[in-house]
Amino acid sequence: xxxxxxxxxxxxxxxxxxxxxxxxLLESLAARHEGCRIDPRAVIRVGKSCRLSLGRYVSVGxxxxxxxxxxLHAAPxxxxxxxxxxxxxxxxxNNIRAAGGVRIGSKCLISQGVSIISANHSSALGLPxxxxxxxxxxxxxxxEDDVWIGTNATILPGVTIARGAIVAAGxxxxxxxxxxxxxxxxxxxxxxxxx
Numbered sequence: 001x002x003x004x005x006x007x008x009x010x011x012x013x014x015x016x017x018x019x020x021x022x023x024x025l026l027e028s029l030a031a032r033h034e035g036c037r038i039d040p041r042a043v044i045r046v047g048k049s050c051r052l053s054l055g056r057y058v059s060v061g062x063x064x065x066x067x068x069x070x071x072l073h074a075a076p077x078x079x080x081x082x083x084x085x086x087x088x089x090x091x092x093x094n095n096i097r098a099a100g101g102v103r104i105g106s107k108c109l110i111s112q113g114v115s116i117i118s119a120n121h122s123s124a125l126g127l128p129x130x131x132x133x134x135x136x137x138x139x140x141x142x143x144e145d146d147v148w149i150g151t152n153a154t155i156l157p158g159v160t161i162a163r164g165a166i167v168a169a170g171x172x173x174x175x176x177x178x179x180x181x182x183x184x185x186x187x188x189x190x191x192x193x194x195x
Contacts, residue, residue: 033058039092045069050098051081055106058084061092068098071119071134078134085145100139100157107145111169113152116141120157144179164194 035057038044042060046052047069060066070078082098084090085106092112096102100119104110118141121132138158143149147161150169155161160176167173168184168191177183180194 047080053083055084055086057087059089061090063092064090064094066096071099073121073133102141104143105145108143109148111149111151114149116155118157
């Protein structure tokens, strides 16, 4: 009984230390970037030799997970990065995976529950999915200035969402989106132009 309590207490201390370290990282990020607001419940991981760049007055909501690390089976020279422009809002419960590189412009609105995935693994037969190498033909996501991405949308690798576009809630964006258009659906298609 005493051994079990000791192990449990040890795990609790490690967990608390991890939470404190993560909180200090978030506070440090917010302090280094003018006017940034990063909710303490957000999770941000930046791998060794990877880059995270936040513009002025960026907001990151609670329970958003941002991972700036190469994929598990990435080439040794793979470099993950995330760049976010000034005055961009990233809401709650988002999932941003920047292994292939993600650029988000200024004055963008990323609603809640959005997934932005910038890299994918191969799917050739003869090798388990968990052992597949990262694809190099389709990588990265670019979201230009003044873009609004609706709740629960998914943005897939290789996509550019041009300036002023709107992605409707629940859409899956697998192809690039033209400037000042509104897209919706699975897969996302143009509904109309903004006026």
